[in-house]
Amino acid sequence: MSSTPEDNLPLIRLRGLTKVYGQGQAAFQALKGVDLDIEAGDFVAIMGPSGSGKSTVMNTLGCLDTPTGGEYLFHGLHVERLGRDQRARLRRRYLGFVFQGFNLLARTSAQENVELPLLYRGEPAAARHRAARAALASVGLDGWEHHTPAELSGGQQQRVAIARAIVTEPEVLLADEPTGNLDTQRSHEIMELLWRLNDEQGITVLMVTHEPDMAQYARRIVHFVDGRIDSDTRNPQPAALARRAANTASVASAEGAN
Amino acid sequence: MLLNTLLLALREIRRNLLRSFLTILGIVIGVSAVITMVTLGNGATRAVQQQIAALGTNLLMIMPGQRLGPGRSSAGAPTFKEADVEAIRQQIGGVNVVAPQLMSSVTLVANGRNWSSTINGTSNEYFISNNWTLVSGRQFEEAEERAGSAVCVIGETVRRELYGSASALEVLGQPLRIKNFSCEIIGVLLSKGQSGMGSDQDNMVVMPLRTVQRRISGSQRVDVLLVSLQDGSDSERVKASLTNLLRERRNLSDTDEDNFNILDTRQFADAMAGTTQVMTMLLGAVAGVSLLVGGIGIMNIMLVSVTERTREIGIRLAIGALEREVLLQFLIEAVALAALGGLIGVVLATLASLALSAIMQMPYVFNLGINVLSFAFSAAIGVVFGYFPARRAARLDPIEALRHE
Ligand SMILES: Nc1ncnc2c1ncn2[C@@H]1O[C@H](COP(=O)(O)OP(=O)(O)O)[C@@H](O)[C@H]1O
Numbered sequence: 001m002s003s004t005p006e007d008n009l010p011l012i013r014l015r016g017l018t019k020v021y022g023q024g025q026a027a028f029q030a031l032k033g034v035d036l037d038i039e040a041g042d043f044v045a046i047m048g049p050s051g052s053g054k055s056t057v058m059n060t061l062g063c064l065d066t067p068t069g070g071e072y073l074f075h076g077l078h079v080e081r082l083g084r085d086q087r088a089r090l091r092r093r094y095l096g097f098v099f100q101g102f103n104l105l106a107r108t109s110a111q112e113n114v115e116l117p118l119l120y121r122g123e124p125a126a127a128r129h130r131a132a133r134a135a136l137a138s139v140g141l142d143g144w145e146h147h148t149p150a151e152l153s154g155g156q157q158q159r160v161a162i163a164r165a166i167v168t169e170p171e172v173l174l175a176d177e178p179t180g181n182l183d184t185q186r187s188h189e190i191m192e193l194l195w196r197l198n199d200e201q202g203i204t205v206l207m208v209t210h211e212p213d214m215a216q217y218a219r220r221i222v223h224f225v226d227g228r229i230d231s232d233t234r235n236p237q238p239a240a241l242a243r244r245a246a247n248t249a250s251v252a253s254a255e256g257a258n
Numbered sequence: 259m260l261l262n263t264l265l266l267a268l269r270e271i272r273r274n275l276l277r278s279f280l281t282i283l284g285i286v287i288g289v290s291a292v293i294t295m296v297t298l299g300n301g302a303t304r305a306v307q308q309q310i311a312a313l314g315t316n317l318l319m320i321m322p323g324q325r326l327g328p329g330r331s332s333a334g335a336p337t338f339k340e341a342d343v344e345a346i347r348q349q350i351g352g353v354n355v356v357a358p359q360l361m362s363s364v365t366l367v368a369n370g371r372n373w374s375s376t377i378n379g380t381s382n383e384y385f386i387s388n389n390w391t392l393v394s395g396r397q398f399e400e401a402e403e404r405a406g407s408a409v410c411v412i413g414e415t416v417r418r419e420l421y422g423s424a425s426a427l428e429v430l431g432q433p434l435r436i437k438n439f440s441c442e443i444i445g446v447l448l449s450k451g452q453s454g455m456g457s458d459q460d461n462m463v464v465m466p467l468r469t470v471q472r473r474i475s476g477s478q479r480v481d482v483l484l485v486s487l488q489d490g491s492d493s494e495r496v497k498a499s500l501t502n503l504l505r506e507r508r509n510l511s512d513t514d515e516d517n518f519n520i521l522d523t524r525q526f527a528d529a530m531a532g533t534t535q536v537m538t539m540l541l542g543a544v545a546g547v548s549l550l551v552g553g554i555g556i557m558n559i560m561l562v563s564v565t566e567r568t569r570e571i572g573i574r575l576a577i578g579a580l581e582r583e584v585l586l587q588f589l590i591e592a593v594a595l596a597a598l599g600g601l602i603g604v605v606l607a608t609l610a611s612l613a614l615s616a617i618m619q620m621p622y623v624f625n626l627g628i629n630v631l632s633f634a635f636s637a638a639i640g641v642v643f644g645y646f647p648a649r650r651a652a653r654l655d656p657i658e659a660l661r662h663e
C-alpha cells in the first residue's frame with residue numbers, strides 16, 4: 001500500500017463509476033459515470049437532491065458497497081477488484097465511518113463502542129482502554145465513558161460515533177449526513193469537531209449533507225444531480241475559518257476602539 | 259484473534275442477559291425433562307427386573323382355593339400336605355426344586371425388644387426357589403428338618419430391628435423368642451429390599467416346616483407349594499401335569515372344578531415389566547414434546563433478535579470486522595449458551611432423578627444415551643438458530659446489513 005504506482009495519483013480517484021441497483025425491469029442506475037479526485041487532507045461536502053446518488057457514492061468510497069462499473073483507486077489500489085475480506089482490511093486500516101443514525105451497539109457503553117474497532121485490529125486491552133478514553137476526551141465526552149447509547153443525547157451519541165471512527169487514526173473519515181438527526185446547535189458543534197479533525201489532525205473528511213450551512217464548513221463542495229456530478233467548487237472561506245476571522249476582526253476593532 | 263473473539267462472544271452474552279437466559283432456559287427445560295423422565299422410566303423397569311430376579315427363575319406358586327379372580331375363596335378348599343411336595347418332586351419332569359410353605363404372623367422378642375414379623379416354615383429348597391443367599395451361617399441340616407428343631411434363618415430387617423449393632427456373624431447362635439419357645443439363629447439372609455408390592459421382603463424368619471407345624475400352627479398343613487422350573491422347561495406343560503397330579507391326589511372327579519390355583523410368577527412379572535416399558539416410552543414421548551417446545555422457544559428468541567443482530571453485524575463489518583470473525587463470535591456465543599444450558603439441564607436432571615428415585619424407592623439408572631442425545635439435540639437447536647441467521651447476515655454487504663429493517 002505504501003508504494004503508489006504513480007506518484008501524481010491523488011488519495012482517491014473515481015473514473016466512470018456506475019452503480020445499478022436491481023436487475024432487468026426493476027434495474028435502477030443510481031450512478032451514471034462519476035469522475036472524482038480527492039487529495040489527502042481535503043474536506044469535501046457532497047450535496048444534492050434526495051435520490052441523486054450521494055449515499056451510493058459514499059458507500060462505494062467507504063468500501064461498504066461495490067460499484068457496478070468504473071474504477072475506484074485508493075492509494076492507487078483498485079478497490080473494485082478487491083474481495084470482501086480485503087475491503088474489510090482496508091476499512092479497518094484506513095477508514096472511519098459516521099452515520100446519520102449513529103449506529104452504535106445498543107446496551108454497550110461508550111467506552112466499549114469506541115474500543116470495538118481496536119479489538120478487531122487485535123490491540124491489547126491496555127492500549128484499547130487508553131486510546132478509547134483519549135478519543136472520547138477529544139470529542140468532549142470526558143466522564144461519559146460508561147454510559148450506554150440510550151443514556152446519551154443524539155449529539156452525544158454522534159460524538160461517540162465520531163470517537164469510534166477516529167480511534168483507529170484513520171486517513172479518511174466518511175460521514176453520511178452526520179447532522180441529519182440533530183438540531184441546529186448540535187449540528188454546528190459536530191461540524192466544528194469534524195473541522196478540527198481535518199484542520200488539526202489532517203484527516204481527510206468526506207461528508208454528505210443537504211444543509212448548505214453545514215456544507216460551508218467544507219473546503220470543497222461537490223453537487224450531485226441524478227447520479228452525476230453537477231458542480232465541483234472550492235469553498236474560498238470554510239465556515240470555521242470565517243468565524244475565527246470574524247472573531248479576530250471584532251477583537252481587533254474592539255481593541256482599536258480603545 | 260480467537261481470544262478477542264471469545265471475549266466479544268462472552269460480552270455479547272452478558273450484554274443480552276434476558277435473551278441469553280431465555281435461550282438457556284429453553285435448553286435446560288428440554289434436556290432436564292427428557293433425561294429425568296427416561297431415567298425414572300429406566301429405574302422403574304430396573305426395579306421390576308430386579309423383582310423378577312428376586313422371584314427366582316420361573317417360579318410356580320400353588321395355592322389352595324377355587325379359581326383366581328374376584329370373589330375367589332380358599333375357604334373350604336383342602337390345604338396341601340408335606341407328601342404333595344415329595345409327589346411333585348418325583349412325578350413331574352422339568353422341575354428344579356419344590357418347597358412347601360407355611361406362613362404365620364408372629365411377634366418376635368429378643369434383647370428386650372419386640373418386632374412383628376412373618377414366620378416362613380419351609381425347607382432348604384426355598385432358598386433355591388426364591389433366590390435367597392445367606393450372608394452368614396448355614397442352611398438347615400436334614401436332621402433339623404426331620405425333627406422340627408428350633409433353628410431359624412432370619413432376614414436382614416429382623417436382625418437390624420432386634421439385634422441392632424450386632425453383625426450378621428455376631429447374631430449367629432443367639433436366641434430368638436417366638437411365642438412360647440426360643441429358637442437358635444443359624445443364618446442371616448442377604449437383603450432383597452422391598453418387593454414390587456411395597457412389602458419388606460427382609461422382614462421374615464425362615465424355619466423348618468415341621469418346626470412351624472408343631473410349635474406355631476399346630477397342624478400338618480402346608481399353605482403354598484413353590485415349584486421352580488428348570489431353565490428352558492415349558493411352564494404350560496409343567497402346569498398341565500401339575501394340575502393332573504394334584505387333581506388326582508385331591509380326589510377330584512372329572513366334573514369337579516380345581517380347588518387349587520397355579521400362579522406363574524414369570525407371567526406376572528412379564529406383564530409388569532411390559533407395563534413399565536410402555537410407561538417409559540410414554541414418559542419419553544411427553545418429555546420429547548417438552549424438548550421440542552424448548553427448541554421452538556430457542557428458535558423464537560433467536561429469530562426475534564435477527565433484525566437487531568443483522569444491524570449489529572453491519573456495524574461490526576463497517577468498522578472493520580472480517581466475515582469470519584463475526585461468524586466465529588456468533589458461533590462461540592451459540593455454543594457457549596447451548597453448552598451451558600445443556601450442562602445445567604444434565605445436572606438438574608440428575609438431581610431430580612436421584613431425588614425422585616429415592617422418593618419412589620426405585621433404583622437410579624444412569625442412561626448415558628439419553629443424556630448425550632437430549633444434550634446434543636438442544637445444543638444443535640441453539641447452535642443452528644443462533645448461528646445460521648448470523649451467517650446469512652455476515653454474508654451481506656455491510657451496507658445492506660445496516661439497512662436491515
Ligand atoms: N439498495 C437499493 N436498492 C435499490 N435502489 C436503491 C438502493 N439504494 C439506493 N437506491 C436508489 O438509488 C438512488 C440513489 O440513492 P442514494 O444514493 O441513497 O441517494 P441520496 O443519498 O442522494 O438520497 C435512489 O433513487 C434510491 O432509491
Ligand SMILES: [Mg+2]
Nearest residue numbers: 054055056176
Ligand atoms: Mg442518502
